[in-house]
Amino acid sequence: MLRRTFLAVLAQSKPRMNVLLIGVDDLRPELGCYGAKHIHSPNIDALASRGTVFTKAYCQQAVCSPSRTSLLTGLRPDTTKIYDLQHHFRGTIPDAVTLPEYFKNNGYTSTGLGKLFHGGLDDAPSWTIPWWGPNMRYDWNSAESRSRAQRIHEQLKAKNWTIEPTGSPAGTRGPSWQSVESNEDELPDNRTTAQAITALKELKGKPFFLGVGFAKPHLPFIAPKRFFDLYPLRKVEMPDYPEPPTGAPSFAGTNSGELRSYGDIGNGPISSEKARELVRAYYACTSYTDENIGKILNELDRQGLRDNTMVVLFGDHGWHLNNHGNWNKHTNYEKATNSLLIASMPGQKQRGATCDRLVEFIDIYPSFAEGAGLPAPAKVQGTSFVPLLNNPTAKGKPVALSQYPRTYEKQQLMGYSVRDERFRYTEWRKRDTKEVIARELYDYKEDPQESANRATRPELQSQIKTMSDHIDRLTAPSPQ
């Protein structure tokens, strides 16, 4: 009893660190603070100046739900068994404790707004106050919102934790981009921003975990016109290397099916004019999202919460802008796996630093736990990057692992891809026998564009062996 009283006094004497996790759908690390001076991103750049920009952060699988599930459980896709957009992790790892749930279990009020878990796959046990989405016609933290969350949970359970596929055939959706000139407040991300501002006001005064997820720059690229005006079409340059790497297996790329589902794209060649329009619209959506993020960070300041709130901003994976002839994500290439990650923690010893050490998205969970002074979560597979916030040149991980499944000539493959600070090595294995049917090696020191597969070069075989051993180590069944 005495001890409990002592702990209660201790807890009251020091305000607990809040958590603000901001996730952005499909936002790649092409921003001012990453050296992309052609991008207007003043608000994210301001966050970066107070925190750390990670240049070598990697998602675990370059598509929404597998990446987000991995990040929010701290577990690799081979442990969550979530490789697609249809299955919920409660069907495969029912007892997992998600990042928000971990904070909830430690006395925090946890709540989520906008796209955090993939659409239709929310996780009710994660939240003290139920998740809210911008298509709901009622307010966050309302009785309607609570009953809806419970209903979704029961429906998912009844359907064995599976939802229907959402893909669309080529050319069947609306236009791929749109500039809008009125009713900005009705745009989903504006609605999410408004709810986040409300939430910060209501949550102030209690330890909280607030997750906020933005839908743009995911397709279709819809943003107010004033953001398109920042990027005159004639000045837009194609940012990515367009040729496939020589010597790469044919199945390593993607057919850009997601983009092709839009009415102005379809199955044919994508003209250079259309490609330029798409890049411009992607940039417009990037700046639009930057403004929304700024509104939330400004509210954090207005509420006096800056000094006891950890902020992590992530993009759920990278994005190909005609890189290697690919659009969207869905590959193991650098442009799809290298992801936006900025962390700002009160009290971190170096601010405004760029960190080139390897970081994985599964590291976010234990980093928040360490930053909040909570016990290290038992089952996560990541490691905290808090030491890198204090010293960006401290020793990092030897490699980051991403993976992507493929079907090739009726064979089910898994591509495991490890990145060290210089190379990327990808091994395409049959999922049943583990037989390796293709290898890729890219050397970013000699070949930053990833233009040639060097896996057959004799002088690089020992490098391949070292990286292949890392794949074996990281994919070995873990004693969970």
Ligand SMILES: [Ca+2]
């Ligand atoms: Ca995404």
